[in-house]
Amino acid sequence: MRKRDEARGSGRIGRAIGQRLSYANVMATAAVFIALGGTAWALQANSVGTKQLKNNAVTAKKVKKSAVTTAKIKNNAVTAAKLACKGNGPDDVMVRAGSVCIDRYEASIWDAPTGGSQITGALGCNVNGQDCTDIYARSVAGVTPRADITWFQAQQALANSGKRLPTNAEWQTAVAGTPDSATCNVSTGSVANTGANAGCISNHGANDMVGNLWEWVADWDEQADGCDNWSAGFGEDLTCFGDGSDPLNPSRFPGALIRGGVFDNGTDAGPFAVIAGNQPSFSLFTFGFRGAR
Numbered sequence: 092m093r094k095r096d097e098a099r100g101s102g103r104i105g106r107a108i109g110q111r112l113s114y115a116n117v118m119a120t121a122a123v124f125i126a127l128g129g130t131a132w133a134l135q136a137n138s139v140g141t142k143q144l145k146n147n148a149v150t151a152k153k154v155k156k157s158a159v160t161t162a163k164i165k166n167n168a169v170t171a172a173k174l175a176c177k178g179n180g181p182d183d184v185m186v187r188a189g190s191v192c193i194d195r196y197e198a199s200i201w202d203a204p205t206g207g208s209q210i211t212g213a214l215g216c217n218v219n220g221q222d223c224t225d226i227y228a229r230s231v232a233g234v235t236p237r238a239d240i241t242w243f244q245a246q247q248a249l250a251n252s253g254k255r256l257p258t259n260a261e262w263q264t265a266v267a268g269t270p271d272s273a274t275c276n277v278s279t280g281s282v283a284n285t286g287a288n289a290g291c292i293s294n295h296g297a298n299d300m301v302g303n304l305w306e307w308v309a310d311w312d313e314q315a316d317g318c319d320n321w322s323a324g325f326g327e328d329l330t331c332f333g334d335g336s337d338p339l340n341p342s343r344f345p346g347a348l349i350r351g352g353v354f355d356n357g358t359d360a361g362p363f364a365v366i367a368g369n370q371p372s373f374s375l376f377t378f379g380f381r382g383a384r
Contacts, residue, residue, distance in 0.1 A: 176384075179252055180205035183229040185384070186296040188265035193257055194230030194381035196285035196298050197306065198245070200237045201227045204252050209234060218372050220247035227252045228382055232286040236299075236379045242307045242347040242371035245380040254382035256309040259365070261383055262350050268294030269301045271326040271361040277302035280355050297381075302360045304379030305349040307371075314346035315368040320359070328352070328361035331368045347371035349378060 176185035176192030183205070184195040200210045204227045216223035220243030228237075228248040240248075242256075249255050257265065269275065275291035276283045276299070286298045293300055300306070313333035320327045329352070346367035352360020354377075369375075 178230055179227075180229070182206070182231050183252075184232065185230060185382075186265075188261065188293075188295040188297065191257065191261045191264070191383050193261065193265045193295070193297055193383045194254075195296060196230045196232055196381070197236035197304055197379045198228040198249070198381050199231055199234050199285070200240075200248055201229050203227060204229075211235065211237075214240065214244060216244065216247075218243065218374065220244045223247040224251065228254060228380070230285075230381065233284050235282065236285050236304055238282065238304055238376050238379050239374050240307075240378065240380065241374045244374075245307050246309075249380075249382040252382065254384045256307055256380060257383035259308045259310040259348055259350070262300075262306070262308045263362075265295050265297050266293050266300040266351065266362040268292075269297075269362050271301060271328070275299065275302040275360070276354050277352060277360040278355065278357050282354055300351050300381075301362055301364075302352050302356065303354055304351075305353050305366070305377055306351050307378065307380040308348045308350055310348045311345040311371065312348060312367040314344050314370065315366065318366070318368075321363050325363045326361040327358055328364040329356065329359035329366065330364070331366040333367065344370045353377040 176187050178185045178194075185192045186195045187193075200214065202208050202210055202225065206229075207227075209231075210226060214223065214226055216226065218241045220241065223244050224247075226244075226248045228245065229252060237245075246256050270291060274288065276288050283299075283303055288299060288303070291301060291303075292298050315331040315333050317333075318329060318331035320329055333346070346369060349366050349369065350364065351362070352364040356364070369378075
């Protein structure tokens, strides 16, 4: 009789535990266990999959209030360093601007993704970028930034490095706070090494976004046939977009946007300076770029 009673008792306990250990309870306990730094896992891999879950088995209402709180998260489990933007190698520096990582410095071209030798002469590939397979764009301090590069070549060099051209909107976000003045290289008549103008830095930590070199961005528009300047509230920065002034001879090509101004633009340079006047196949000694990811 005692064994039978014990068996009945253990059966009742087993049923009670089975009723109390719902999937939600198990998973909530496991989540807290992991958050507290646990290193073991009691569930066999794939023992609970989507097929075993009843529809709506886990809902917001079934999660106990404050089951997982900041106090239960392991100290330093998430740090600023873990959210930092990383380039390719220690000297390829990127900064965060909102949700985007952007090159701190105007890009230079190298023969390896993590360094090697800087390429300052001819790129050795077509202006359309289709065969630019062994050039790599990097954001390095204290070097001459790459100019005389087409939009296509710049985009491909960035792609080889796991980056891309920033969109016009991303570039505008990153430039915020950059001085619209001679603090930046806007009137010297020659390009400076990256980071040489220490005061020419944005709120996000990006250098030289005003002046030094015009910078390609990802967006294209109708090729401009006229220029004007923003109002005084926007620094009177230069803007050039298609205005239809010659409807009998409209451009049939896109204009790839360049931003920020160059070393001899004076007050035309600035955080709102933007030109759509050049085809993406065009290059000039005043055109540079930077990357994003």
